[in-house]
Amino acid sequence: MAIAPDLAGHVAAARMLEVSGESVRRWKRVWEEGGTRALRRRPAAGRPPKLDNGQVEQARAALEQGAQAHGFEADLWTLERFGVVVERMTYVSLSRASVWRLLTGRLGWSLQWPERRAVERDESEIARWIAHEWPRIKKGR
Structure with a gap:
């Protein structure tokens, strides 16, 4: 069975690009109708974001x-x-997943964990203990 020359080119291109022959034919049709500009990648269509810029x-x-x-109460x-704050300001209710995408995607924030430190922690007393008490304890071994 012989393959038509035009179709043979599509099959070879599809194999080389590891795509289906239909994709190659579609790309050729788009190129013939609109040229190279028509082949440029466009943003995926989908639901527009709930919040404007x-x-x-x-x-x-x-x-x-x-x-x-x-x-x-806490600055966390x-x-x-x-x-809740976004809804108060914009009257738009977002799911937890949408809030996460807003924070990490559009706002560029990342997940942070607060440092666990006692409110009573005294840095100067810790420094004194390390400088004076720890060497004494270590020497006594």
């Missing part, structure tokens, strides 16, 4: 003010807290 900047400003500025952001 202005609302995202409002959210960024709220983050920078800290959680206490928005009525929370959680997904739930930030979601």
Whole structure:
């Protein structure tokens, strides 16, 4: 069975690119209709974001003010807290996953864990103990 010359080129191109022959034919059709510009990658179509750029900047400003500025007892952001603040400011309710994408994607923030330190911690007393007591204890071994 002989393959038509035009089709043989498609098959060879498909093998070389490791795609289906249909993809090659579709790309050729798009190129013939619109040229090289028509082949350029376009952003994936999908649902537009719930927050516009202005609302995202409002959210960024709220983050920078800290959680206490928005009525929370501790100055620690959680997904739930930030979601509440975004909803108060924009009247848009976001799921936890959407809040996470907003923080890590559009705002560029990352997950941080607070340092666990006692409020009563006295750095100068720790330094004194390390300088004076620890050498004495170590020498006594």
